Amino acid sequence: MNVQLIVVHGWFVLFGAGGVVLAMLLEASAWNAMIVLATYALADAGSYIFHYIVDHYGDAAKDGIVREFQNHHRQPGCIARRPLVEVIYPAARIIALPVLVVLLLALSGWLSGPWALFLFTLGSCWVFTQVFHRWAHLRRPGRVVASLQRSGLILARSPHERHHESPFMTNFAVINGWSNPLFDTIGMPGLVDIVLEKGLGIEKRSTLVADVAAMQLENRQSV
Ligand SMILES: [Zn+2]
Numbered sequence: 232m233n234v235q236l237i238v239v240h241g242w243f244v245l246f247g248a249g250g251v252v253l254a255m256l257l258e259a260s261a262w263n264a265m266i267v268l269a270t271y272a273l274a275d276a277g278s279y280i281f282h283y284i285v286d287h288y289g290d291a292a293k294d295g296i297v298r299e300f301q302n303h304h305r306q307p308g309c310i311a312r313r314p315l316v317e318v319i320y321p322a323a324r325i326i327a328l329p330v331l332v333v334l335l336l337a338l339s340g341w342l343s344g345p346w347a348l349f350l351f352t353l354g355s356c357w358v359f360t361q362v363f364h365r366w367a368h369l370r371r372p373g374r375v376v377a378s379l380q381r382s383g384l385i386l387a388r389s390p391h392e393r394h395h396e397s398p399f400m401t402n403f404a405v406i407n408g409w410s411n412p413l414f415d416t417i418g419m420p421g422l423v424d425i426v427l428e429k430g431l432g433i434e435k436r437s438t439l440v441a442d443v444a445a446m447q448l449e450n451r452q453s454v
């Protein structure tokens with residue numbers, strides 16, 4: 232069994248165990264349901280900012296996750312053909328351990344139930360981010376996933392298609408897409424640039440827009 236399979240299987244065991252632990256610690260209440268819903272929205276907002284940063288700032292030569300996101304723009308359909316294990320592994324590798332710590336702290340009484348619910352939900356959403364993203368690229372996602380996409384509970388295909396249109400500056404959120412209209416309207420990419428470029432002096436590296444535009448032109452000319 233390879234490392235990816237071990238990590239992803241381990242993640243699913245942890246995810247199930249986390250559900251059991253939280254069910255033991257918490258009551259089924261409207262307040263706890265609100266925590267899950269608000270965290271699901273927050274995780275989506277985080278996915279917008281993270282996605283913008285890896286698309287435009289990361290060094291694809293050095294960082295695997297940056298390479299994965301930037302290559303995705305060159306061949307958007309590839310993610311639909313990749314096995315789920317490969318799609319889940321990069322995030323599970325980083326997030327599984329902190330989630331385990333959260334559950335252990337909650338079990339030992341060092342962390343309150345609501346905080347554990349918040350952190351567990353946040354971590355889980357981010358581990359499954361690329362699954363929602365992958366589903367948005369599937370031509371036939373299946374009846375259940377398609378109806379979740381139509382209901383707006385998970386990322387739908389058409390808003391994400393707009394992210395793959397030049398100049399690739401909108402619709403960065405890839406969990407449920409709830410933050411896309413707000414963040415696109417207020418110009419969140421520009422705000423992130425102010426913090427990273429002007430505030431922290433980090434150089435914007437990506438040639439993503441130029442690369443993909445050149446590739447699209449090449450494809451059109453070769454048809
Ligand atoms: Zn992107």
Ligand SMILES: [Zn+2]
Nearest residue numbers: 303307364391
């Ligand atoms: Zn995509």
